[in-house]
Amino acid sequence: MSSLSVGGRLHLFEIATLPETLMSSDSAPELVVTNLNRNFTGVSATIDQLLRIQEKNYKTLFCGNPLPAVNTKPVSIRQAILSSFRAPRNRPCIIWHVRRNCEMFWALVARDLLRLPIKTVFTSAAIRRHSALPRFLISRMDAVVATSPRAAGFVPNVVAVVPHGVDTSSFQPAVDRASAWQATGFSGKRGIATVGRVRPEKGTDLFVEAMIRILPHHPEVTALIIGKTEAKFARFSQALKRRIAEAGLEGRICFTGEIEKQKLPEILSALTLLVAVPRYEGYGMTPLEAMASGTPVVVSDTGAFATFVANSKSGRLVPINDIEKVCDAVEEILDDPNLAEDMSRGARETVEQEFSVTQEIEGIGQVYQQLWELRNAA
Numbered sequence: 001m002s003s004l005s006v007g008g009r010l011h012l013f014e015i016a017t018l019p020e021t022l023m024s025s026d027s028a029p030e031l032v033v034t035n036l037n038r039n040f041t042g043v044s045a046t047i048d049q050l051l052r053i054q055e056k057n058y059k060t061l062f063c064g065n066p067l068p069a070v071n072t073k074p075v076s077i078r079q080a081i082l083s084s085f086r087a088p089r090n091r092p093c094i095i096w097h098v099r100r101n102c103e104m105f106w107a108l109v110a111r112d113l114l115r116l117p118i119k120t121v122f123t124s125a126a127i128r129r130h131s132a133l134p135r136f137l138i139s140r141m142d143a144v145v146a147t148s149p150r151a152a153g154f155v156p157n158v159v160a161v162v163p164h165g166v167d168t169s170s171f172q173p174a175v176d177r178a179s180a181w182q183a184t185g186f187s188g189k190r191g192i193a194t195v196g197r198v199r200p201e202k203g204t205d206l207f208v209e210a211m212i213r214i215l216p217h218h219p220e221v222t223a224l225i226i227g228k229t230e231a232k233f234a235r236f237s238q239a240l241k242r243r244i245a246e247a248g249l250e251g252r253i254c255f256t257g258e259i260e261k262q263k264l265p266e267i268l269s270a271l272t273l274l275v276a277v278p279r280y281e282g283y284g285m286t287p288l289e290a291m292a293s294g295t296p297v298v299v300s301d302t303g304a305f306a307t308f309v310a311n312s313k314s315g316r317l318v319p320i321n322d323i324e325k326v327c328d329a330v331e332e333i334l335d336d337p338n339l340a341e342d343m344s345r346g347a348r349e350t351v352e353q354e355f356s357v358t359q360e361i362e363g364i365g366q367v368y369q370q371l372w373e374l375r376n377a378a
Contacts, residue, residue, distance in 0.1 A: 173294025
């Protein structure tokens with residue numbers, strides 16, 4: 001039987017016949033973290049941010065595809081299983097923290113078929129009912145961490161709600177926003193942006209329509225659409241560009257393509273406003289990253305966005321698909337510099353108090369500890 005290949009092929013019958021004495025307790029990890037998607041997605045970004053810190057706190061094995069902020073060289077799924085034959089001396093079991101269907105599958109192979117001493121943790125951000133396969137896989141997890149109260153309502157075995165957090169040392173407010181914007185090289189004196197893949201689900205068309213209505217009244221503002229356009233959405237993107245051209249706003253509404261991860265903090269801190277109005281989002285990190293950068297946000301009522309602006313001190317929440325409300329919220333902030341400045345401070349404070357990566361690490365660490373203590377008690 002052959003299977004998913006990540007850095008080498010794995011045959012189940014081969015792995016099942018390996019002797020349990022192959023690996024010693026001294027070399028066993030405390031934590032296995034998986035990243036089996038070759039694309040760098042939002043899930044990948046959260047793993048990247050967390051693992052960089054977790055590998056300092058635990059004896060960690062990273063399995064799958066490389067991540068930019070993680071120095072540890074990843075191993076194959078075969079090597080991860082081989083390394084899990086014995087629990088480490090200081091722990092009753094190894095924790096596998098997984099986030100995707102294929103990762104749950106391999107964790108269950110290791111735990112239930114090979115009967116290795118592991119416990120499984122799954123992080124769930126989705127705010128809609130899963131299809132049959134992921135529902136089954138999630139039901140077999142030892143612990144589920146939901147990223148928001150809404151997400152917790154769609155999955156079983158939730159032991160904690162732990163919001164995703166932001167590295168507030170990487171995302172910081174600009175000392176001088178006007179100078180920071182000028183340094184980006186984009187035109188105008190102020191910037192507004194949306195960040196995410198160019199497609200209908202992300203509300204790229206809503207952002208374009210709002211900018212077409214707003215920019216004629218704000219000649220100093222340039223709008224950026226930051227994100228990759230996949231081939232299947234090329235026509236969608238071209239239609240938006242035609243709409244921009246017809247409005248005479250070429251050069252003021254700019255498709256930047258995907259921006260390198262290392263450059264995003266300086267762009268976000270230079271913005272006057274971030275607009276994130278998707279029709280669906282599981283969680284949504286970009287508004288939090290903007291807020292950490294001292295940038296107010298206008299967000300639609302999906303994902304965990306409502307919790308980001310719950311007190312309205314960091315931005316505005318608008319209904320999904322409501323272009324009028326989007327325009328009203330954007331213009332309110334653009335037209336009132338004092339409000340924008342207050343929201344800038346409020347945005348940073350909200351992230352520091354409620355959505356820092358340090359708090360996320362602590363919350364997940366408590367889940368790990370509970371599993372280790374339960375195994376000890378058993």
